[in-house]
Amino acid sequence: MSTSVGLKTPKSANCAASSRHPRSDSATRVRVVVRIRPFLASEIVSTEEEPTPCISLIDTEAGSVDEVAVRIKDQETSRNECYELDSFYGQESNLSQIFHTEVFPVIPGIFQGCNATVFAYGATGSGKTFTMQGTDEQPGLMPLAMSTVLSLSESMGCSAEISYFEIYMDRCYDLLEPKAKEISVLDSKDGCILLKGLSQVPVRSMSEFYEIFSCGVQRRKVAHTGLNDVSSRSHGVLMIAVASHDEESDSIISGKLNLIDLAGNEDNRRTCNEGVRLQESATINQSLFALSNVIYALNNNKSYVPYRDSKLTRILQDSLGGTSRSLMIACLNPISYQEAVHTVCLAARSRQIVNFVSSAQKQEIRKEKVDMEAKLRAWLESKGKTKSIRQNGLCSPYQGRANTPKSSLKKPNLNSSSVKEKKIPKHGVSCSKERKPLTSSRLITSTDEESYTSNAVTTRAISHSDKESFPPEEEDHKNLDRTDAGGSCLFTNESCENQGKDIKLSKHNVDQEEDEKVLVSDSKACVPEVAWGKENICTPTQEFVGFPSINERIKALKNSIRSVFSPIDSNIKTPPGESPSDDQFCVVMFKQRSPKTPLILTGDNASLMSATTPLDRFKSCASDLKSSLIQEYLTFLNTASKEDLLRLKGIGQKRADYIMELRENSPCPIKSLSDLEKIGLSTKQVHDMFRKAAREIFS
Numbered sequence: 224m225s226t227s228v229g230l231k232t233p234k235s236a237n238c239a240a241s242s243r244h245p246r247s248d249s250a251t252r253v254r255v256v257v258r259i260r261p262f263l264a265s266e267i268v269s270t271e272e273e274p275t276p277c278i279s280l281i282d283t284e285a286g287s288v289d290e291v292a293v294r295i296k297d298q299e300t301s302r303n304e305c306y307e308l309d310s311f312y313g314q315e316s317n318l319s320q321i322f323h324t325e326v327f328p329v330i331p332g333i334f335q336g337c338n339a340t341v342f343a344y345g346a347t348g349s350g351k352t353f354t355m356q357g358t359d360e361q362p363g364l365m366p367l368a369m370s371t372v373l374s375l376s377e378s379m380g381c382s383a384e385i386s387y388f389e390i391y392m393d394r395c396y397d398l399l400e401p402k403a404k405e406i407s408v409l410d411s412k413d414g415c416i417l418l419k420g421l422s423q424v425p426v427r428s429m430s431e432f433y434e435i436f437s438c439g440v441q442r443r444k445v446a447h448t449g450l451n452d453v454s455s456r457s458h459g460v461l462m463i464a465v466a467s468h469d470e471e472s473d474s475i476i477s478g479k480l481n482l483i484d485l486a487g488n489e490d491n492r493r494t495c496n497e498g499v500r501l502q503e504s505a506t507i508n509q510s511l512f513a514l515s516n517v518i519y520a521l522n523n524n525k526s527y528v529p530y531r532d533s534k535l536t537r538i539l540q541d542s543l544g545g546t547s548r549s550l551m552i553a554c555l556n557p558i559s560y561q562e563a564v565h566t567v568c569l570a571a572r573s574r575q576i577v578n579f580v581s582s583a584q585k586q587e588i589r590k591e592k593v594d595m596e597a598k599l600r601a602w603l604e605s606k607g608k609t610k611s612i613r614q615n616g617l618c619s620p621y622q623g624r625a626n627t628p629k630s631s632l633k634k635p636n637l638n639s640s641s642v643k644e645k646k647i648p649k650h651g652v653s654c655s656k657e658r659k660p661l662t663s664s665r666l667i668t669s670t671d672e673e674s675y676t677s678n679a680v681t682t683r684a685i686s687h688s689d690k691e692s693f694p695p696e697e698e699d700h701k702n703l704d705r706t707d708a709g710g711s712c713l714f715t716n717e718s719c720e721n722q723g724k725d726i727k728l729s730k731h732n733v734d735q736e737e738d739e740k741v742l743v744s745d746s747k748a749c750v751p752e753v754a755w756g757k758e759n760i761c762t763p764t765q766e767f768v769g770f771p772s773i774n775e776r777i778k779a780l781k782n783s784i785r786s787v788f789s790p791i792d793s794n795i796k797t798p799p800g801e802s803p804s805d806d807q808f809c810v811v812m813f814k815q816r817s818p819k820t821p822l823i824l825t826g827d828n829a830s831l832m833s834a835t836t837p838l839d840r841f842k843s844c845a846s847d848l849k850s851s852l853i854q855e856y857l858t859f860l861n862t863a864s865k866e867d868l869l870r871l872k873g874i875g876q877k878r879a880d881y882i883m884e885l886r887e888n889s890p891c892p893i894k895s896l897s898d899l900e901k902i903g904l905s906t907k908q909v910h911d912m913f914r915k916a917a918r919e920i921f922s
């Protein structure tokens with residue numbers, strides 16, 4: 224039964240399917256559709272009301288038949304993202320419908336020598352296996368395809384054979400053999416892929432198919448998951464091969480259809496995977512990343528397609544690209560926003576579609592910014608802060624630096640009249656229209672993963688005393704280095720939920736350089752971003768022309784550490800219950816685009832800083848520091864030049880290229896640590912990188 228499977232695709236092959244496929248403009252293009260699985264009983268909390276799926280179809284006026292726009296929305300925070308894809312199958316759609324629209328049209332092509340590949344891609348539990356295998360009542364795409372191939376084979380006098388194998392930990396195993404047997408992947412002289420030792424079993428009827436296939440399914444299930452674990456840890460590939468006689472050339476034309484139930488991608492931070500499971504997960508994520516790179520290269524007509532980056536893509540080399548037809552079905556769990564974003568982001572990237580902001584959204588953002596500016600003025604005036612801002616200013620440490628003359632980065636001249644003209648930035652922190660007054664607060668631990676978004680910008684005022692903290696040679700970096708020099712606390716405003724902006728405030732006593740005091744939040748409004756000078760008018764992160772190098776950022780972090788180890792409130796001058804003086808400085812940190820619950824430290828939590836033990840305080844500061852480092856790292860990845868990216872450990876040419884490509888599609892593609900998987904980094908690699916960065920800070 225063991226043979227080497229290597230199917231040739233004749234160069235002259237004509238794709239019969241192309242005229243019927245919904246999108247027939249390019250044979251190499253991979254079609255990307257999305258499918259939402261229905262809610263499971265366990266996901267329906269209330270019997271009266273069904274939950275709302277996190278992804279929905281957007282009605283587009285100009286309704287293109289070839290494209291759909293989908294919105295993924297977080298029900299809790301109102302974050303939402305929009306993507307364009309080839310098609311959308313909602314919860315009510317059934318597998319037969321998907322088969323007839325998406326898979327059926329490619330099947331005639333395989334009889335003409337055009338290979339085809341259908342993937343089910345998505346997170347664990349998103350319905351990939353269901354989509355591909357189905358159930359007795361609702362057959363999946365695999366049996367439906369087999370049935371169609373058998374009918375066509377019969378009418379055309381062809382033969383059909385199947386192979387079923389899995390790719391586990393980047394190794395290939397035959398599932399049609401009773402004993403697990405590893406398959407070698409070889410390149411033949413004529414450029415074909417040979418799967419040495421893989422079984423090819425002739426199939427003449429559906430009953431034969433089910434008998435053979437179900438054994439393979441059972442083996443796959445038991446092999447790596449154990450009977451109690453339903454999650455697939457391997458990519459399962461059903462290969463249906465057909466061979467027909469071409470009268471004209473008197474030769475055999477072979478074609479194959481690969482139906483692939485991909486292993487689920489996983490966010491290891493959420494799953495807390497360990498040991499083998501973590502290794503499996505890292506390998507799965509890496510191979511999915513390699514697959515998305517191949518699809519991206521194909522869809523973008525890149526001269527180099529990295530097929531050899533993983534076993535899966537290597538095996539599919541003759542079935543992805545060229546005259547082959549390919550379909551990616553992005554399966555989505557209707558309740559998980561994060562997973563949906565991750566899946567669709569990668570799927571949309573494969574399709575060369577950008578994450579877009581609708582004009583309505585843009586308008587909304589603009590309006591929020593205008594509102595915010597007005598609120599900022601009102602707030603400053605009510606608190607008598609205008610003077611302080613004029614004197615000390617608040618500024619993003621990074622914004623405007625690269626394209627700002629050296630002299631303009633110096634500490635503002637507090638007595639200069641020109642300083643008084645300092646403006647509110649064009650782009651301020653935007654809080655929503657419905658924002659309520661600040662009322663409650665809590666201490667941010669800085670471990671909240673949601674807070675690690677890439678567009679955070681730190682803004683703070685410069686106090687007199689800052690000057691002394693920096694040696695003259697650091698003059699150039701002052702604004703940068705001052706960023707975190709104050710012992711800072713994050714402030715929250717529960718009513719600012721869904722606003723997409725974090726606010727980080729700290730106070731610095733002008734007279735006592737070492738003095739750091741937690742600022743009790745103002746109870747009137749969110750504190751928005753303000754700039755401290757024309758030359759440093761803040762702009763959104765994605766508009767930066769340049770960016771400080773990683774060394775500069777490390778320097779900033781060093782200062783942050785310095786402040787962490789300095790006394791926090793030993794010399795505090797502000798009596799309890801009173802607002803700190805205007806001369807103290809503020810650090811405002813916000814997330815420019817990723818909505819997040821802003822956090823304020825006031826009241827009870829503020830007292831935590833003075834009442835708890837030094838150890839508690841240390842832990843809190845260390846945690847804050849950790850989040851700063853992560854934040855810096857993400858911001859760096861989203862904004863640094865390619866040259867700077869390459870200077871970072873763990874980022875090679877390929878990853879740097881990929882990051883640059885991601886940025887073309889989205890201004891801040893790496894929003895959280897889990898997004899680092901998008902660039903092929905395993906959790907371990909990420910941790911190693913941070914460890915190294917931390918070591919560098921302390922060296």
Ligand SMILES: Nc1ncnc2c1ncn2[C@@H]1O[C@H](COP(=O)(O)OP(=O)(O)OP(=O)(O)O)[C@@H](O)[C@H]1O
Nearest residue numbers: 260261347348349350351352353453454455486487
């Ligand atoms: N269209 C559907 N109708 C009904 N139930 C579905 C549908 N799609 C998926 N499910 C159910 O959702 C659950 C998860 O589906 P499935 O096992 O196919 O996920 P998966 O993505 O293959 O997960 P993993 O990657 O962990 O193997 C299963 O209980 C399955 O029966």
